[in-house]
Amino acid sequence: MTRIATTPHGKLSMAQALNRALRDAMAEDESVLVFGEDVGPLGGVFRITDGLTETFGANRCFDTPLAESGIMGMAVGLAMNGMRPVVEMQFDAFAYPAFEQVVSHVAKMRNRTRGRVTLPMVIRIPYAGGIGGVEHHCDSSESYYAHTPGLHVVAPATVADAYTLLREAIASPDPVVFLEPKKLYWSKEEVEIPAGGPGIGRAVVRREGADATLIAYGPSVPVAMAAAEIAAQEGRGLQVVDVRSIVPFDDETVCRAVRSTGRAVVVAEASGFASVSSEIVARVTERCFHSLAAPIRRVAGFDIPYPPPKLEHYHLPGVDRVLDAVDDLQWEDA
Amino acid sequence: MENVRPLAHNRCMTPDHDHLLPSARPVVLIDSGGRPVESAGYALPPDDHLVKAYEALVVGRRVNDQAYALVRQGRLAVYPSSHGQEACQVAAAHVLQDGDWLFPTYRDTVAAVARGVDPVEALVLLKGDWHSGYDPHAHHVAPQATPLATQLPHAVGVAHAARLRGEPTVVMALCGDGATSEGDFHEALNFAAVFRTPVVFFVQNNEYAISVPLARQSVAPSLAHKGIGYGVPGERVDGNDVAALLAVLGGAVARARAGEGPQLVEAHTYRMHAHTNADDATRYRQDEEVQAWVGRDPLTRLDAFLGGRGLLTDQMRESCAGKAERIAAAMRAGLAKDVRPDPSELFAHVYSAPTPQLLEQAALVADELSREEGH
Ligand SMILES: Cc1ncc(C[n+]2csc(CCOP(=O)(O)OP(=O)(O)O)c2C)c(N)n1
Numbered sequence A: 001m002t003r004i005a006t007t008p009h010g011k012l013s014m015a016q017a018l019n020r021a022l023r024d025a026m027a028e029d030e031s032v033l034v035f036g037e038d039v040g041p042l043g044g045v046f047r048i049t050d051g052l053t054e055t056f057g058a059n060r061c062f063d064t065p066l067a068e069s070g071i072m073g074m075a076v077g078l079a080m081n082g083m084r085p086v087v088e089m090q091f092d093a094f095a096y097p098a099f100e101q102v103v104s105h106v107a108k109m110r111n112r113t114r115g116r117v118t119l120p121m122v123i124r125i126p127y128a129g130g131i132g133g134v135e136h137h138c139d140s141s142e143s144y145y146a147h148t149p150g151l152h153v154v155a156p157a158t159v160a161d162a163y164t165l166l167r168e169a170i171a172s173p174d175p176v177v178f179l180e181p182k183k184l185y186w187s188k189e190e191v192e193i194p195a196g197g198p199g200i201g202r203a204v205v206r207r208e209g210a211d212a213t214l215i216a217y218g219p220s221v222p223v224a225m226a227a228a229e230i231a232a233q234e235g236r237g238l239q240v241v242d243v244r245s246i247v248p249f250d251d252e253t254v255c256r257a258v259r260s261t262g263r264a265v266v267v268a269e270a271s272g273f274a275s276v277s278s279e280i281v282a283r284v285t286e287r288c289f290h291s292l293a294a295p296i297r298r299v300a301g302f303d304i305p306y307p308p309p310k311l312e313h314y315h316l317p318g319v320d321r322v323l324d325a326v327d328d329l330q331w332e333d334a
Numbered sequence B: 001m002e003n004v005r006p007l008a009h010n011r012c013m014t015p016d017h018d019h020l021l022p023s024a025r026p027v028v029l030i031d032s033g034g035r036p037v038e039s040a041g042y043a044l045p046p047d048d049h050l051v052k053a054y055e056a057l058v059v060g061r062r063v064n065d066q067a068y069a070l071v072r073q074g075r076l077a078v079y080p081s082s083h084g085q086e087a088c089q090v091a092a093a094h095v096l097q098d099g100d101w102l103f104p105t106y107r108d109t110v111a112a113v114a115r116g117v118d119p120v121e122a123l124v125l126l127k128g129d130w131h132s133g134y135d136p137h138a139h140h141v142a143p144q145a146t147p148l149a150t151q152l153p154h155a156v157g158v159a160h161a162a163r164l165r166g167e168p169t170v171v172m173a174l175c176g177d178g179a180t181s182e183g184d185f186h187e188a189l190n191f192a193a194v195f196r197t198p199v200v201f202f203v204q205n206n207e208y209a210i211s212v213p214l215a216r217q218s219v220a221p222s223l224a225h226k227g228i229g230y231g232v233p234g235e236r237v238d239g240n241d242v243a244a245l246l247a248v249l250g251g252a253v254a255r256a257r258a259g260e261g262p263q264l265v266e267a268h269t270y271r272m273h274a275h276t277n278a279d280d281a282t283r284y285r286q287d288e289e290v291q292a293w294v295g296r297d298p299l300t301r302l303d304a305f306l307g308g309r310g311l312l313t314d315q316m317r318e319s320c321a322g323k324a325e326r327i328a329a330a331m332r333a334g335l336a337k338d339v340r341p342d343p344s345e346l347f348a349h350v351y352s353a354p355t356p357q358l359l360e361q362a363a364l365v366a367d368e369l370s371r372e373e374g375h
């Protein structure tokens, strides 16, 4: 019995698409193992692994003792010995006990052994905010992982991408940190499975617009799309680029987009200081300086610990703040 | 610093380790029918301690159930209830003296309340106005910890600081059965043992870590047995018997205070509700299992015992219930208030003084708000 079913209209939620991706990967390849905290009979606290133990048995999808470092370290060993572990960290901020394993081993094994030992594994992390979570449940931790050479880091923003990128991540010969925007788990789209679309390493233009480019990933893509919608009503065309793959980063697509408009705003929930958003600004500025009509602006989370539920809306990049930043792009010179 | 006791030699080097092992069965002093039970080495606490514990149990149960109701009314974001575990909560607080410290988890709101924290302040975290709503120094209650087992090494540090200053402080460090699998649990026990710090590690084994049963955490004979590997004496106790808890935890606190080093206590209890209101426990446990624990309820057990001895009259019962009702009313009133949290606070406490960048960001929010008001 599968508890996650598609809704009558053929619409799929991101949670369902992720579940489908795990199912399809497990059905195709016996070496794919799913484990972590509460992923077995409960199906994960977000139900992403719903029914997997039932379908594939307790050797393929199982609960571990409650220890993230143990989960991650065991995944390293399993991957060294022919398995494809897909581990779940229950929440972004609960992955930190595993950080030692991720940074010292998951990220470095290939390089240390001159490519002789590889770690095809996926680290799934429900991440970022906007769900009214109490402390330690809403961290945007992508910059820690992106800063660590040896890890691929991806963040889907659409239901189709959730499926496509997770399948790619599981198939990848490299370890992938797979960041699932919690606030998008329940967002629904009409999608055919397999969902198609480009793989890891490619950004996509989600919306065309001639006046300025919004660059976003994961939970910030819908914010950028909403901002573009409002800007269009006000007569300004905003292009939206969905980064999708933070590492490897698609300089080509992002820079082509920015050159086409000459103005850009990067939108991300994570604190802006020393972050993925600052990296994007630096890369694009280095490559597109002469095409830019204004400095690239950032709308990022503040440089503060993630706020309590009643205050998070002040912290999260919202449509108004994005449009304010767009207004600041020196239009008077245009 | 002169009165710092030297670190004693490692007791594990002595050939006899039996004193580190817990009793063969959890210590019980009052059975589930309210009858007294003999338990070697432990005596019933004095009557007045039990009567005081009764009142705290009644209050604790009411706090749990009121908080649960407040979630349903949308006044709290979430509540991890200790319904069924109130005897552990109350005993953990009652065996401490004023200068001692309590290190609670997200599940231990009632323990914090039993130590004197205002329930409304304790629930600020789960209401979502701020993180820790109370002043940890006021009652020596650390902020409730959510990242599992991470508070345990802090407890060791607090105890060690007191020891270095020659203060008689004991630290009561709480965690769940699941948390004993985390590395920090093991590191904390070992540090406490090596530095001989006065910490009582108190594990409330409620049989589940969200959906994961104890069998998936450990195949050790008991969680209390985990002490021996670090040279820490372990004991286990019926977690629904407040008399046994007061005796066992009280003894552990006394030994820690006397310089005998850290102690590990495991209470056998049960999480009667789902992990939180957001959890669906029917996915992983049968109702019969839950029902079997109803008969072991800590409150009815103590009520029967005290009533049978003439230590609890209907008038006293009413007065306890009245006190619990007043506290519940204060919770409802306190949480009904929608104080608009002040966004400038977001930038106020990150550092001793805000960085230039934070000042810019605070100004941005202030500007947005003033423009909103202008509209
Ligand atoms: C480091 C860490 N990992 C995961 C979690 C998510 N989580 C919160 S409570 C919980 C179960 C804890 O079980 P236990 O220690 O038995 O305490 P109980 O909730 O039963 O009181 C989990 C997995 C967390 N809070 N911290």
Ligand SMILES: [Mg+2]
Residues within 6 Å of the ligand: B176, B177, B178, B204, B205, B206, B207, B208, B209, B210
């Ligand atoms: Mg538990």
